[in-house]
Amino acid sequence: MPGPIRGQLLKGTTTLLVLTVLRDGELYGYEIAQRIRERSGGAFVPSEGALYPALHALEAGGALDASWRDSDRGPRRRYYKITEKGLGMLEAHAQEWASFSLGMARAVGGVER
């Protein structure tokens, strides 16, 4: 089984991954990182140092709403929630990614037109 994808290949995908996992509900930062890891079967290990700038940039851009509240399983945490704008952004990014990955697969080989 190939190891986790890191570094350059993950650059630019953090936004898509964050928006994807937040589509299912509100999460806080650490949970978002864990959820991405789980959903990708350990293939994607987002850099935690890149995660928070991405979350804050998405919040500043209006794609996410953030609020502090008590967690069900612990102390007060900062929860992120996707907004309508964020859902639109997710759709656009997902289409871009689908087109990109298909193109890459064709270029690298293995997928016929």
Added chain:
Amino acid sequence: MNGDRLLFTAYIAGFVALLVASVGLLITAYIAGFVALLVASVRLVRRSEPRLDGGQFPASPRASEIGAGDAVAAYLDRMSGVLRLPAGDVAEVRAELSDHLADSIASLEAEGLDRERATREALARLGSADELGRHLRHAHQSTRRLLAGVGGGVVAGTGGVLLGYLGAMAVTVAVALVLGLAVALLTALLTAIGVPFPDLTYYRTEMIAGSLAIAAGTGTRFAIRTSAGLSRRTPRSMAVPWAIALGIGFSCLAVFGIRGPQGWPDVIVELCIPVVAVAAATVQIDRPMPHVGRWGVAIVVISVIGIGFLFGAVGSASPMWVQTDDAWYMHADIAGPMAPSAWLPETGLSSRIGESGDGATQARFVLNTTTTPIATALANWHDIRGEAWHGTLGLESLDTHYSSPFAIEPADIQNDAIVASFHFDLMRHAGAYWLFLTGVGPDGRRYVLSQGGGGVASFYGSVWDWLTATQDWLTATQ
């Protein structure tokens, strides 16, 4: 409609109303515009202030609870040093990352790592503290937020100037009233001559300029702190560009914009306006603004209405003129010997002082009867001119400290009058004055031809006009 849109609508409406008012001079639009800006400004400040204050996000104790406090705190301190965000944002980021590290360390410990290794690994996963701080700063300080900060700062600053000006005027008028009434009551008690109403208009320029200085300070702080809060920058980093912009703007206002009666005290107070603005931008700009509640705004609005009534009751400043029939009673001999009656028209000359259309003080000397044309009546006289002499403050007499007139103007012989015009409004030191008509008689000596008329004048114009006014007006006009 959410709060942001309402706020945005309020301040756009405010500016539009002011624009409409400026074009059409509509008082209702002015009032609506100012009220909208005032409300938007106070709301913007109240929204920005919590972000500039880190008190609402105390550092998370979880990292220290799990025994990783020192390493985590050192990492967060280093990252915070690079952030350069408002205190509220810094505290929020620290709390969030602190929680994240506590979760991460706990998870790594559950995987079998000891505390020290778990802490090292958790910090390593976050990467370089400097790099994380830089990336977070860029995430917060977007161009969109900067534009919002500048726009919000302009609105909050405008409202701050308005609020500061009205508040200062309310306080100034209240203090002036109390002091004025106290002096008046004391005067009444001592002399039993009644209680004169304090003439607030006498101090009009100082009051306006003083209030504007306070307004400049308030507006500057409103603008800087609001723009810092909205653009996610520290007030200190926003202070310099605002200080430069507002310093230049208020300097122009102080030097060219304010026109009114001027004297050295007025000029000094007016020049304080940009100084106060720059000081407000630089001195303790990190200090939180005082809370402005709806009651504060209500008190200011009520006070302003009171000021309106008060000025309506007092009226505007108007020049005071006096005439006298007995020139010698008030040391008029300083101005020269009275013309021998044999050389004067039998009926004599009277003086009347008034204002001409261009702001000049005009002395008209007329024959008491109109049977003879004035040119004929004064045919033996030449070099007839008007002379302005300093008077005592209460216009009781000429000021005996002076031995020459401070202004001389040629007299024009018109149909039934001789007219001399003086621009005391352009002279720095006119003050109390007496005007005489003089002329050179058949014996070659100069005599006073008529009784005097006096008044009190003040320089009228901007600080620039004051500073560039001709120093030696007498020399310039002779």
